[in-house]
Amino acid sequence: MAENPMLKFVNVPRDMPEKRDASQRREDFNEIYAEYADAKAKEQASRCSQCGVPYCQSHCPLHNNIPDWLMLTAEGRLQEAYEISQATNTFPEICGRICPQDRLCEGNCVIEQSGHGTVTIGSVEKYITDTAWEEGWVKPIKPSVERPETVGIIGAGPGGLAAADRLRRAGLQVTVYDRYDRSGGLMTYGIPGFKLEKDVVMRRNKQLEDGGVTFVLNCDVGKDITFDEIRAKHDAVLIATGVYKSRDLQGPGSGAAGIVRAIDYLTASNRKSFGDEVPEFESGELNAEGKRVVVIGGGDTAMDCVRTAIRQGAESVKCLYRRDRANMPGSQREVQNAEEEGVEFVWLSAPKGFSGDTVEGVMVQKMRLGAPDATGRQVPELIEGSDYVEDADLVIKALGFEPEDLPKLWGVDGLDVTRWGTIKADFRTHATSLDGVYAAGDIVRGASLVVWAIRDGREAADAILDYVGKAAKVAAE
Template identity: 75%
Template sequence: MAGNKMLQFVTVPRATPEKRGVEDRKDDFGEIYREFAAERAAEQAARCSQCGVPYCQSHCPLHNNIPDWLRLTAEGRLREAYDISQITNTFPEICGRICPQDRLCEGNCVIEQSGHGTVTIGAVEKYITDTAFEEGWVEPIRPQSERPESVGIIGGGPGGLAAADMLRRAGVQVTVYDRYDRAGGLLSYGIPGFKLEKEIVERRNRQLEDGGVRFALGVEVGRDITFAEIRDKHDAVVIATGVYKSRELEGHNHDASGIVRAIDYLTASSKKYFGDAVPEFDSGELNADGKRVVVIGGGDTAMDCVRTAIRQGATSVKCLYRRDRANMPGSQREVQNAEEEGVEFVWLTAPAGFEVGAGEAMKGGPAIDLRVSEAETVGHPVAVAGGAPVAGVRVQRMKLGEADATGRQRPEIIEGADYVEDADLVVKALGFEPEDLPTLWEEPELEVTRWGTIRADFRTHETGLEGVYAVGDIVRGASLVVWAIRDGREAAEAILDRFAAAQASVAAE
């Protein structure tokens, strides 16, 4: 009987949740996708081919048991579908919203390869967990027994929270230290509400706190507490700080006011969304309202910035990217959403300098090469006024040349083809790099790679310091939320194994 409900991909076309109208969604930060109705979710889940080798599962970093919870959804057994989905994923309702399914599970769906259109896995995952919360199936964290061991987690982003969840469910005493005034990391302050409404994150934070996780918020390691003090307080430590050091552009007029970092811009917008006082936003420094906005970069952060600027009331929004559409790292789905909302993408372009002045950007003058460097400040919105106000970005046109070591064609400058894009606000979304933690934390024995990321075992996530683990972007470099969740869960398992081994050793003596 179960089989009769499946294999519908030949007769049932792929469908995604309805998007809110462009004019409607441009006016607020609410999520743009509507919920699946129960019948539609079951219908789309029934399109799964239940293949013997599920590539969707193998290409999911968490190896979620996708075929099983799709089948259960198609059969109307949603409670069981939720039970299966949450076994491998700490935050399925978050992954269902922000994972780039087109590059992971859905992009590797067998029926997609056969030309029938992939199963809408992400939307069904979101539907399952949202229903579970509505129906009260998401149970509070209640350990069967309390354990004496204590773990300190530095960083309240997805990796740190995933580790906290698993450790607390095992009865471990957990304290999360975070520099911000809310937990969630980029889930709270980096990803805009139109992709992930903040109540979704706050709900999980409340669940963790109600379950006994202690949050030490507004606490920065190296300033308010030392790394050594945290190690002394706890039996194990998890470093889950993420990477917040922005890559910067230096060169002609790079310090002009109105040239800001993506992390500052998005954080200010998120704080305003929460209802916080944000002087930099209210003054207009980190607010796109009424401005011509140029965003530099082609990743998901750049997509977040351009779509945020639209909602803030920018008069125009352009995105400069040095390669073409096919080679950009950001989600193609996000590019489409941005274009629908009025963003203009200027492909094969790179900044060569900035023009300043109160009026129209100057059209003359030589191009000045810019180079990428590391920012000196991280993590907090800062005063962005540097010199005279920016009036434009001097743009170099590019072409794609020979492939590099990764197989991607290198962008090459087309000499003599530069021009100026008028701009009142320029947002640099060039990626992120790790902070120099050994120096900031006065812990020279914390080993890092040549990229500045923490060196950790890829299975246990333990560093060279005994009892110290590291997860997420601070190990991988800027990556996906789903990878951070996986790392946090694996580190928690390794820590529990460590505690069990220690108990066994004591018992044997």
């Protein structure tokens, strides 16, 4: 009887791909993890317990068939593993790199709960898809039949691109409108190269373009083209703009020079990585070199900022967060990576104000955690008389993102929004209050993860296919 290739978790320890030394990775924007070798990928995949109720799968927003492709990897059937992986996920090589697996699939792995250390799901997913690209298993988009219906997608982030991929494969004519000069949204300009190297995103953009998706870039809806014009051009429209309005800081001195938004800072850095001319970087405004940097916030965007500042050669980098480490919304893996690279975390601290016309320091209030609020999280409370000043030459606000007022920006009547400013859409079909107009991703659910945007984009695409199909049937009758 052939030996079972799985359930090796009792004898085989968890082993992540080798991580480059912190002193090395501080010097560049390359990804920090090496690739698995084939034997190592098989070995780590073989640790999966193939449990009857796979929590890894149920806690993945895309419900990826993780146990199946782990077993196929362990058996050396990599092409089949890739086919299973991409059946539910439009961009598995991106999710393998940037999903917070410690909060999703890996964090809910059954063998992790039993003390054996989680299966390294994300690293195996990345390995499978990178191998698929190298071996030519990732096929060009070639619809079996071309259809006349057209769909306009506003926003070239993960939600819009996932929908574009699905709609194009079904033969629809797809046009994507985006305000930036490259598609990819935050995957291109928000997430640093050390988490997601840009050729990985550009490769997918090219696949979509080669497959017949039309991109209209440097196109600001409401200025360069109206929403009504887009609606008139297409049989259906998907709004997938994401949320780009930064939450702001109040307090004395909050308008001082040297206090910048995380999105501006990260975009400038990513543009430099592409070789673009970035005047704000050259002038020093969005460059941390030689500066004492303070980042305010505790999410994944804050982690991207502190680790970018280290690589730009900052004199010191500190992260202020008003709760403690256990209550931080960002990935614990990212916090560990940042600490290894030289970032100092100042827990239970909040800004009260800023000194200097050009910022010289952050007035910090120390906090303690009080009683839980309605969500169950402990509420930070001020400790009276504990204020002090943290020296700073550059302060980066990474407090999260909110939706722009799209109905007002675009001059649209009848597009309903929620009290938070997000677009109101049906949670199954993603249909908005306007006929033939759908919305997906962060502009509906608020600032969230790439993997959720991919799920929303795929679901919205399916609903749009249903909608245009019914319209075509009615027209034929």
